[in-house]
Amino acid sequence: MKAVRDAASKMGIPQVVFLTRVDQLCIMTENNLQNIYKSKRIREIIRKCSYTLGVPTNCIFPVCNYHEETGINEDINCLMLDALTQIVDWANDYVVKCSNKQNQVE
Template identity: 40%
Template sequence: SLQYVRNYKPYKDDVKHLRILIYGSVGAGKSSFIDSVESVLQGIVTTTALAEANYKTYKIQKGKPRDFYPFVFNDTMGLEMQHGGVHPKDIKLALEGHVTDGYMFNPASKLSGNSLYYNKEPTLHDKVHVLVCVVPATQIPIVPDDIVRKIKNIRRTASELGIPQLAVLTKIDLACPEIQEDLKNVYKSKYMKDKMEQFSQLVGIPMNCIFPVKNYHEEIDMKDDVDSLILSVLRRIIDFGENFINRMET
């Protein structure tokens, strides 16, 4: 899987990278997930993604300076920050490629068409190619109603745009003692399977698009079990994104 990711290059020459948009509630582990992907690819625990209310594109260095992996991550502010969290219309604008780096999310109003941060004519490059919902396994099934409603709304918008979606369940070790004991128990754990099924029913994301992971958080050293879960979701993200850009007309 690591080799697959290292060798990956978008099939279309005019697409330099896949754009992956991450969303979820505050403290779900969105930034930690981006950091964990970077850690796995760099082979060393890194922390560069910070939870911010600004729209930001994260690139991951591949080897030499200015040589980056052909996928980027965009992070959004939490779904339920004070006064209502990220504006649903802003997520739609981001998916369509209208939002540029540095835009400060404002829960009270969406990005206006005459803002400096509004990209009037987004190319296939600016658009989001894969949408990833990050949810802590510890929150399921008691995900607050307003969060479920927002996730469904965002999912509907992405579906209308044909954007593939998947979910990442974080904090699986905190949710299940069996997994805390040994991460390899993740696919044997009936408890985790129930959590995935409950989440699937709550928001309508199919089971085969829900991935349990443990983010690098307090670890100092890399761990193979953590890596393999992160890599399996990353591989699926790449496959989804590649399918999407190959269906689109540039």
């Protein structure tokens, strides 16, 4: 994992981590996913993940999987949509950066 991350970093490719099943990490989030960013346990795990993988904490997204739900859960969707929105923004910035480098070479 570290070798892949290092290679991506050298190429300037941003990396993100999905921290899944956060509803099972603490009672606070199990009862209400809207508490995800209030949970000290989740913040602790994000920091540990950041240290272990070398990815900044703002690039680690706590999300929840649809693993037992039988219907749509807006809280689950909002967490994933927020993460994907930021990823698309970063990907767009990366493409613009690469495009600008290409234009400078020509």
